[in-house]
Amino acid sequence: xxxxxxxxxxxxxxxxxxxxxxxxxxxxxxxxxxxxxxxxxxxxxxxxxxxxxxxxxxxxxxxxxxxxxxxxxxxxxxxxxxxxxxxxxxxxxxxxxxxxxxxxxxxxxxxxxxxxxxxxxxxxxxxxxxxxxxxxxxxxxxxxxxxxxxxxxxxxxxxxxxxxxxxxxxxxxxxxxxxxxxxxxxxxxxxxxxxxxxxxxxxxxxxxxxxxxxxxxxxxxxxxxxxxxxxxxxxxxxxxxxxxxxxxxxxxxxxxxxxxxxxxxxxxxxxxxxxxxxxxxxxxxxxxxxxxxxxxxxxxxxxxxxxxxxxxxxxxxxxxxxxxxxxxxxxxxxxxxxxxxxxxxxxxxxxxxxxxxxxxxxxxxxxxxxxxxxxxxxxxxxxxxxxxxxxxxxxxxxxxxxxxxxxxxxxxxxxxxxxxxxxxxxxxxxxxxxxxxxxxxxxxxxxxxxxxxxxxxxxxxxxxxxxxxxxxxxxxxxxxxxxxxxxxxxxxxxxxxxxxxxxxxxxxxxxxxxxxxxxxxxxxxxxxxxxxxxxxxxxxxxxxxxxxxxx
Numbered sequence: 363x364x365x366x367x368x369x370x371x372x373x374x375x376x377x378x379x380x381x382x383x384x385x386x387x388x389x390x391x392x393x394x395x396x397x398x399x400x401x402x403x404x405x406x407x408x409x410x411x412x413x414x415x416x417x418x419x420x421x422x423x424x425x426x427x428x429x430x431x432x433x434x435x436x437x438x439x440x441x442x443x444x445x446x447x448x449x450x451x452x453x454x455x456x457x458x459x460x461x462x463x464x465x466x467x468x469x470x471x472x473x474x475x476x477x478x479x480x481x482x483x484x485x486x487x488x489x490x491x492x493x494x495x496x497x498x499x500x501x502x503x504x505x506x507x508x509x510x511x512x513x514x515x516x517x518x519x520x521x522x523x524x525x526x527x528x529x530x531x532x533x534x535x536x537x538x539x540x541x542x543x544x545x546x547x548x549x550x551x552x553x554x555x556x557x558x559x560x561x562x563x564x565x566x567x568x569x570x571x572x573x574x575x576x577x578x579x580x581x582x583x584x585x586x587x588x589x590x591x592x593x594x595x596x597x598x599x600x601x602x603x604x605x606x607x608x609x610x611x612x613x614x615x616x617x618x619x620x621x622x623x624x625x626x627x628x629x630x631x632x633x634x635x636x637x638x639x640x641x642x643x644x645x646x647x648x649x650x651x652x653x654x655x656x657x658x659x660x661x662x663x664x665x666x667x668x669x670x671x672x673x674x675x676x677x678x679x680x681x682x683x684x685x686x687x688x689x690x691x692x693x694x695x696x697x698x699x700x701x702x703x704x705x706x707x708x709x710x711x712x713x714x715x716x717x718x719x720x721x722x723x724x725x726x727x728x729x730x731x732x733x734x735x736x737x738x739x740x741x742x743x744x745x746x747x748x749x750x751x752x753x754x755x756x757x758x759x760x761x762x763x764x765x766x767x768x769x770x771x772x773x774x775x776x777x778x779x780x781x782x783x784x785x786x787x788x789x790x791x792x793x794x795x796x797x798x799x800x801x802x803x804x805x806x807x808x809x810x811x812x813x814x815x816x817x818x819x820x821x822x823x824x825x826x827x828x829x830x831x832x833x834x835x836x837x838x839x840x841x842x843x844x845x846x847x848x849x850x851x852x853x854x855x856x857x858x859x860x861x862x863x864x865x866x867x868x869x870x871x872x873x874x875x876x877x878x879x880x881x882x883x884x885x886x887x888x889x890x891x892x893x894x895x896x897x898x899x900x901x902x903x904x905x906x907x908x909x910x911x912x913x
Contacts, residue, residue, distance in 0.1 A: 383541065392426035487501045615642055799821055
């Protein structure tokens, strides 16, 4: 069965299956939670544009991640609504996987390339009539909080994905694991090769985070009982995975020991990842391929045309129009009327403690002084989804909502998905990024913001040091010593951030608007070459997929 409806370019003929737990393809297809999905979605769009021989493999989540709504007091209310997608085609693939000593039926659906302009995608579901209720729930919710359900999801993705590809006669040269969730594919493939060294030639791995929550660890006996290892006996598993004595099985380490090559997602992350795993035996090389985003999807075309025509007044006028479009959504959600003439700062991404969504208000007296300054006013918007059971992050989200009740120029928006993300990136003046230093692997949201003339104002971590020229195309919060206490890091980062806001960003915006437009233009012009996902998709072929051919 031919999945691509286009002629594959000669330089991209190696056939690749790109496995990911989430893909942010389009607002209409809610099978993603955040940055990992946004990155995978941009990769699939660029694979289509470059006519690469790539097929995406993911899961058709019946209820998505969750729908972000509000309670009566306007605080966060995670809702789960069943989704239906009539643009998907059921494939003639009869698949079953063994999970917890029970056969589970998996159906495969095809997203054709011409629907959203992506590489073809196979999406897997256990939510079918042939299964009992418990089996059906495996593919209900992305990143289910139950450990056994999460393991079952990974079995479906890895083992079910390999079986689905084989059932429709896809000959795959390279299996790409986008994070460790799809690791079971290695053990399913082992029965085909019976040689881990030969198998490694066909597997690559991308690690996305230094955070413990993103590097799953499970008991090896539990994984074995659940069917994670595709029926292989435990002795064989210990031999080929390097876990000869340790029962705490890390998916990341398992992937690093199973791949011919792996990559981190920024230059800094490459250093951090190599340091993290330097004492781990038997792992493959970890290189760096910096994440990127798809310009065609994320940018406002009229704004880019104004940039290309070197008309500053058009750039400025279009930006103000985009701010009005965003502010219509602000008014719709909050009843607040924002002013397009006022400097607008946005903090929007996954709500997690290490990303510090509340850093702006750390020195609350100084924060209030900032937002009550009527001579040089600012407007602040927060948005983003916390994990639905991360009550610490949810409390921060709700605290910001309660603070916002008192001030007409603060808004906290819900429904942070692709459409709202694009509105925010096109309609903001400043895109604020505040992770603790060394803990942001890449942080790609600022790339698509910069593509739309929203100035990246960031801790010097992730992709930011590769792009930023302070005061020319971005603003940089100087790094502090990561060995300092968390309290001291937060205090210093807040002080440095507020100093730059008060002494550089706000004065430039109000006192030197020509200079501000120049910074916008520099950001839009300089972001394109190295941070457009076409560069990234090509680099994956050269450095990862075709790596054996160059040795």
